Amino acid sequence: MRRTNLSSLALPMLLLLAPRAEAIDLNRVLHGNYAVTFSRVCAQAAGGFNALLQPIGAVSQLTSTVEMVQTYDGDGASSAVAHAVNIINNASNQNELAFTCTGTYQVNAHGSFSEQMSCSGTVVAGILAGQSFTQSGVHRSGHIGALAQTLVISDTATNLENITFSLNGSFSRICGRSGTAVKIR
DSSP states (O other): OHHHHHHHHHHHHHHHHHHHHHHOOGGGGSEEEEEEEEEEEEEEETTOBOTTSOBSSOEEEEEEEEEEEEEEESSSEEEEEEEEEEEETTTTEEEEEEEEEEEEEEEOTTSEEEEEEEEEEEEEEETTTTOEEEEEEEEEEEEEOGGGOEEEEEEOSOOEEEEEETTTEEEEEEEEEEEEEEEOO
């Protein structure tokens, strides 16, 4: 009999709380500063890529290591301060970048997230040293760990990114990323 009474009380309470649960902004899960590190591998072509993801014209391979401090505001916007080292075409060309990014993110009910970012900065070492650049179309996704203290970051989609250098023109990129983030504040 107690089970029936308890069940009959629990169901109305759940129904009362259900509209509130839908109103919860999941983006609030990500809030604060995260130390981020990831590696990426990209194919880059000045002529872009066709519908079959084949480069149009000459293509180069870019391998990078990136470190950043990324801030999530809890409302779906983010910003980052970053540093990267790029190795291009089997060490035929290297460069080092300092840059900042801004973007938006979306936390999903099953504990994953996705984000879109654009970045700008300066080449601080290498053959392109002194040039400024902008980059758009950066997409990352991943999974949120317990209490949002860690993030697993990946990008395995075939989205196109664009990078434009102040003196060397624009390139299209298809990149894959893998990394982690740890909450630091």
